Amino acid sequence: MVQSAVLGFPRIGAFRELKKNTESYWNGKISADQLLAVGKDIRAHNWKLQKDAGVDIIPSNDFSFYDQVLDLSLLFNVVPARYTKYDLPALDTYFAMARGLQRKATESSKAVDVPALEMVKWFDSNYHYVRPTFSHSTEFKLNGSKPIDEYLEAKALGIETRPVLVGPVSYLFLGKPDKDSLDLEPISLLEKILPVYIELLKKLAAAGVKQVQIDEPTLVLDLPENVKAAFKTAYEKLTSTEGLPELILTTYFGDVTPNLSAIEGLKVAGFHFDFVRAPQQLEKVVSILNDKQTLSVGIVDGRNIWKNDLASSIKFVKEAIAKVSADRVIVATSSSLLHTPVDLTNEKKLDAEIKDWFSFATQKLDEVVTIAKAVSGETASISEKLSANAASIKTRKEHAITNDPAVQKRLGEINDALATRSSPFPKRLAIQKEEFHLPLFPTTTIGSFPQTKDIRVERNKFAKGQISEEEYTEFIKKQIQEVVDFQESVGLDVLVHGEPERNDMVQYFGERLKGFAFTTNGWVQSYGTRYVRPPIIVGDVSRPGPMTVKTSVYAQSITKKPMKGMLTGPVTILRWSFPRNDVPQKTQSLQLGLALRDEVQDLEAAGIHVIQVDEPAIREGLPLRAGQERTDYLKWAAESFRVATSGVKDSTQIHSHFCYSDLDPNHIKALDADVVSIEFSKKDDPKYIQEFSNYPNHIGLGLFDIHSPRVPSEEEFIARIGEILKVYPAEKFWCNPDCGLKTRKWEETKASLANMVAAAKYYREKYATK
Numbered sequence: 001m002v003q004s005a006v007l008g009f010p011r012i013g014a015f016r017e018l019k020k021n022t023e024s025y026w027n028g029k030i031s032a033d034q035l036l037a038v039g040k041d042i043r044a045h046n047w048k049l050q051k052d053a054g055v056d057i058i059p060s061n062d063f064s065f066y067d068q069v070l071d072l073s074l075l076f077n078v079v080p081a082r083y084t085k086y087d088l089p090a091l092d093t094y095f096a097m098a099r100g101l102q103r104k105a106t107e108s109s110k111a112v113d114v115p116a117l118e119m120v121k122w123f124d125s126n127y128h129y130v131r132p133t134f135s136h137s138t139e140f141k142l143n144g145s146k147p148i149d150e151y152l153e154a155k156a157l158g159i160e161t162r163p164v165l166v167g168p169v170s171y172l173f174l175g176k177p178d179k180d181s182l183d184l185e186p187i188s189l190l191e192k193i194l195p196v197y198i199e200l201l202k203k204l205a206a207a208g209v210k211q212v213q214i215d216e217p218t219l220v221l222d223l224p225e226n227v228k229a230a231f232k233t234a235y236e237k238l239t240s241t242e243g244l245p246e247l248i249l250t251t252y253f254g255d256v257t258p259n260l261s262a263i264e265g266l267k268v269a270g271f272h273f274d275f276v277r278a279p280q281q282l283e284k285v286v287s288i289l290n291d292k293q294t295l296s297v298g299i300v301d302g303r304n305i306w307k308n309d310l311a312s313s314i315k316f317v318k319e320a321i322a323k324v325s326a327d328r329v330i331v332a333t334s335s336s337l338l339h340t341p342v343d344l345t346n347e348k349k350l351d352a353e354i355k356d357w358f359s360f361a362t363q364k365l366d367e368v369v370t371i372a373k374a375v376s377g378e379t380a381s382i383s384e385k386l387s388a389n390a391a392s393i394k395t396r397k398e399h400a401i402t403n404d405p406a407v408q409k410r411l412g413e414i415n416d417a418l419a420t421r422s423s424p425f426p427k428r429l430a431i432q433k434e435e436f437h438l439p440l441f442p443t444t445t446i447g448s449f450p451q452t453k454d455i456r457v458e459r460n461k462f463a464k465g466q467i468s469e470e471e472y473t474e475f476i477k478k479q480i481q482e483v484v485d486f487q488e489s490v491g492l493d494v495l496v497h498g499e500p501e502r503n504d505m506v507q508y509f510g511e512r513l514k515g516f517a518f519t520t521n522g523w524v525q526s527y528g529t530r531y532v533r534p535p536i537i538v539g540d541v542s543r544p545g546p547m548t549v550k551t552s553v554y555a556q557s558i559t560k561k562p563m564k565g566m567l568t569g570p571v572t573i574l575r576w577s578f579p580r581n582d583v584p585q586k587t588q589s590l591q592l593g594l595a596l597r598d599e600v601q602d603l604e605a606a607g608i609h610v611i612q613v614d615e616p617a618i619r620e621g622l623p624l625r626a627g628q629e630r631t632d633y634l635k636w637a638a639e640s641f642r643v644a645t646s647g648v649k650d651s652t653q654i655h656s657h658f659c660y661s662d663l664d665p666n667h668i669k670a671l672d673a674d675v676v677s678i679e680f681s682k683k684d685d686p687k688y689i690q691e692f693s694n695y696p697n698h699i700g701l702g703l704f705d706i707h708s709p710r711v712p713s714e715e716e717f718i719a720r721i722g723e724i725l726k727v728y729p730a731e732k733f734w735c736n737p738d739c740g741l742k743t744r745k746w747e748e749t750k751a752s753l754a755n756m757v758a759a760a761k762y763y764r765e766k767y768a769t770k
């Protein structure tokens, strides 16, 4: 019998139980023990769900209160001294690393003031991990027992699990040196970290663990030679040490074959490969297996919500079986299911026909089990499922929504002229200087202001029909007025309306564009306690009517300062939605570009002369490896943005914004935005600042971390700007936060922005006298 396996299950709870309770803990409303109990309940629920679905290999240690990479940092004592010096309880040190901590002294405790660690994209997904930060003084040691505890917890429930660990090479490679150790290359720490992995694996074995899923997703990246070599060093040690569990070396999100030599010959018990992303790698990866090693076939998509085409998956797994043998093949999810919503059955508002095309994490459990049964010859028990699945796949292929001739005609008419601004940047800049008369070091924000409980409750009432559209619109206008008043009073130069009308910067547009479906409970973790409900692109996309014009026009009408129109860009809408898998991403992105072009032009015509089109996902969409696919992506991603933004006059200033990735300035040049703002406050390496100093257009390097409640002082802003100005030309420099302020409270927002504006004024005066 071929076994089924799941690589990880969403840990947020079907109704966001983890978010609600973690935030309650942060707000002092529940105790640490109560929060820990919630975690325990979620884990038990998830394990039982998988057991009941008939999954053979169920993961443990896939749960996390914030992030699985951060869990490992705490477990291995990769905790910079600035977090340990306060002697906080372990859970609070953990959250301080994740989101910073600023607390006044009380009678019983001393003051705490520590910023968060850096947070970055997890490969090409919208999940973010907390970057391990190493220094010369890092002393690896086992600092806890989370994986062992969670394994035993499942065992006590009668459920045998396979613990998941991020492997040593990926863990180090995904990290960075701390600011006091910039010469340190994390991979050089391999020999030091391996004994701790061995100690942990021994303890897992002692607890009864037979096999561990060891994740090495960096194998799908272009790797330097020393990192490639590290796999042999690491796994020869981990497979030759007595008394350790078997290891399944697990890769996902791409093709491993360019790095095959790095893992060939390793004596692990087996390998997992992502055949949803890279089916073409089958032949080559099979060639490195010895005659005992297992092949875990990732065939149920952990990154999208489309119902699995069971017939085609069964065919694929049978090919794998023909190359290996049934007893050595496992049918698995392609990656962890963390990136998919929890349960489709909680969606009551989706059109029934379209809903039938989807499969969320819970439904995917049944898919792996069904494929495993089918390839084991158990066809009788599943024949009805197979025919229903085939019917659903066929209906989707033939549905009218997937083909809109008007959209396709317009797509065919895109040409270079349509996607190019009338004049080059220097000419536009001169015209815009006359238009806006902005000071040196202009200050602005990225768009959103605090999404308060009041706003969410009011939107919820409106969605449920408890208040009228007029009442909701009045409420939103009042919010905008407050945001504008504040920005004027604090002295910001280019204002925003604050985005109070938006549930999310992507979902909001998905809900207003034709060709999308959206969910009620389809939450997916983006980072920590922040989740998103990615809309689903089900067909050709177009804009039935203006989406933001009334709001922006209102906001501009109440101030004399320039008001930025605020849109989400085509690539970001695509990447943060669940895209179609029946047409290329390029097609979907250009369709979105056209829809947004109409919006940009309507905004301009309505008197909005600064328009920001956010593209924070542009870097994460970059194919993970260099090559033709990457070159093509950069071309169509930039083209989509330019299709959206090039239809305006030279005097209209186009802004864009990027965050949470290691951005290469060369990748954004082709967008030809007049001003870009990027998340930057955690970038300590002067080399990185240098790279951006050559960026030709204007740029705001983010000056404070918006994920942290911590408020930087005016002096801190002055010092940071001073550092940047050592290498960065003042005339291009905008002052802004790292990203939108929606997750912050008002008091933090007001204080941080006041300090930022004061620092900008300090430099304005300093430079005026130069």
Ligand SMILES: CN1c2c(nc(N)[nH]c2=O)NC[C@@H]1CNc1ccc(C(=O)N[C@@H](CCC(=O)N[C@@H](CCC(=O)N[C@@H](CCC(=O)O)C(=O)O)C(=O)O)C(=O)O)cc1
Residues within 6 Å of the ligand: 126, 451, 453, 455, 456, 457, 459, 460, 502, 503, 504, 505, 506, 507, 526, 527, 529, 530, 531, 532, 533, 576, 616, 660, 739, 740, 742, 743
């Ligand atoms: C900028 N980022 C974004 C990313 N991806 C996106 N799709 N959007 C982004 O903004 N990726 C990179 C970065 C960082 N990532 C995130 C992701 C998510 C958030 C965030 O703040 N999420 C909110 C949820 C936002 C939302 O959809 N809100 C809705 C529903 C609110 C709600 O919970 N309503 C309650 C009722 C009201 C109440 O009682 O409170 C309910 O339904 O029960 C809305 O506002 O209408 C989050 O809280 O997780 C930030 C950055």
Ligand SMILES: N[C@@H](CCS)C(=O)O
Residues within 6 Å of the ligand: 446, 447, 448, 505, 566, 614, 616, 657, 659, 739, 740, 741, 742
């Ligand atoms: N305009 C958005 C961009 C986030 S990436 C915001 O401010 O929230």
Ligand SMILES: [Zn+2]
Residues within 6 Å of the ligand: 446, 616, 657, 658, 659, 738, 739, 740
């Ligand atoms: Zn951002």
